[in-house]
Amino acid sequence: MAKSTNIINNTDNQFFEGVEKLMELWFTSSSPDNSKDCDLRNIPRHELEGLLQIVNCEIIAFSKNDEIDAYVLSESSMFLAKRRFILKTCGTTTPLQCLKSLLLLVEQYAGFDQVEDIFYSRKNFKRPDLQKKEYRSFDQEVELLNALFQRGHAYCLGSPSRTDCWYLYTLNPIQDMNNNQDQQAQHDDSNEDDIPDQTLEILMSDLDSSVMQVFTKAQSSSASDATQTSGIHKIIPHMKIDDYLFDPCGYSMNGIAKDGSYMTIHITPETNFSYVSFETNIPQASYHELITRVLDTFKPGKFVLTVFANKTSEATGIPRSLKQAASFGPWRQQDIETCCTKSYDFTYTFYSKFPS
Numbered sequence: 001m002a003k004s005t006n007i008i009n010n011t012d013n014q015f016f017e018g019v020e021k022l023m024e025l026w027f028t029s030s031s032p033d034n035s036k037d038c039d040l041r042n043i044p045r046h047e048l049e050g051l052l053q054i055v056n057c058e059i060i061a062f063s064k065n066d067e068i069d070a071y072v073l074s075e076s077s078m079f080l081a082k083r084r085f086i087l088k089t090c091g092t093t094t095p096l097q098c099l100k101s102l103l104l105l106v107e108q109y110a111g112f113d114q115v116e117d118i119f120y121s122r123k124n125f126k127r128p129d130l131q132k133k134e135y136r137s138f139d140q141e142v143e144l145l146n147a148l149f150q151r152g153h154a155y156c157l158g159s160p161s162r163t164d165c166w167y168l169y170t171l172n173p174i175q176d177m178n179n180n181q182d183q184q185a186q187h188d189d190s191n192e193d194d195i196p197d198q199t200l201e202i203l204m205s206d207l208d209s210s211v212m213q214v215f216t217k218a219q220s221s222s223a224s225d226a227t228q229t230s231g232i233h234k235i236i237p238h239m240k241i242d243d244y245l246f247d248p249c250g251y252s253m254n255g256i257a258k259d260g261s262y263m264t265i266h267i268t269p270e271t272n273f274s275y276v277s278f279e280t281n282i283p284q285a286s287y288h289e290l291i292t293r294v295l296d297t298f299k300p301g302k303f304v305l306t307v308f309a310n311k312t313s314e315a316t317g318i319p320r321s322l323k324q325a326a327s328f329g330p331w332r333q334q335d336i337e338t339c340c341t342k343s344y345d346f347t348y349t350f351y352s353k354f355p356s
Helices: 045-055 095-110 138-146 181-190 209-215 223-230 288-298 314-324
Strands: 021-028 059-064 069-073 076-080 084-089 114-123 153-157 166-170 198-207 240-245 251-256 262-268 275-280 300-310 331-340 344-352
Touching (some): 045 095, 059 240, 059 251, 069 251, 076 251, 084 095, 095 138, 114 300, 138 166, 153 331, 166 344, 198 209, 198 288, 198 314, 223 240, 223 251, 275 288, 288 300, 300 314, 300 331, 314 331, 314 344
Antiparallel strands (some): 021 084, 021 114, 059 069, 114 166, 198 300, 331 344
């Protein structure tokens, strides 16, 4: 989040990249008998702090329940559940550099010895030239990932020649649409025991300046004040919120629920490069009302919306419904792409108030 910029007077020297690099890993054990004792939350706090030093960020707040540990970071968030690790970092952080150390910590403390899947994704940067050299293009990031994983696949959804596109790297390749019925039946059978999983992400730009002023120390006396004034607490009401307001501006929050679901919001409010990200994994058959609440809260000029859901998720029909969602109020759909991997369906959509 933006921690040392001025919301009124922006210059290139003060630019902050709000767009996050999102890394999600699922772990498993080659010995099913031992898997019941495996848990990523067994990794000690001091080891996690050392891991984040490699990424160039630090822990500033922590909350937990029986299902999930949630960390607010100096640059976005980290979540640990039994076998899922999520690291979401903005600015010029270097999350891929921590992967080797993470894999060692997971085997040493959590007991898992295999990566079941990895999802590394991000929107295109506003200023890629300011990133560390390994992150200035997605091709370079893919090289780092391919050095660790043997069966990774990379995709770009949306046109890279436009101002808004979304990159994805995963171990599960897009299915061959020519697979015969027997192969498809085997695929369906292999997912009968999958844990339902889904993620909704809304990446917003060109935000309403009056809304963004709420996320400055000049207007809000505390993080709680900003949360209440903006209406963030109403987006998913049952979440326990852990929030932080940076000085002089910028905001981060994590919300967690008893069932292990989460939401996280990160805000860079400066006028020339305003950016807000919203992410949640709550299971819903339709996200229409939730998306509308998010848009009404932040009033972006444009946004990228991504949904991914596995075959057992109740959100599995959402990609189809988004194809029919030509608009959300004044925001018109400009682009949509859907792809199917071995376990997940992904949908990328781009909306703006005016065609671009």
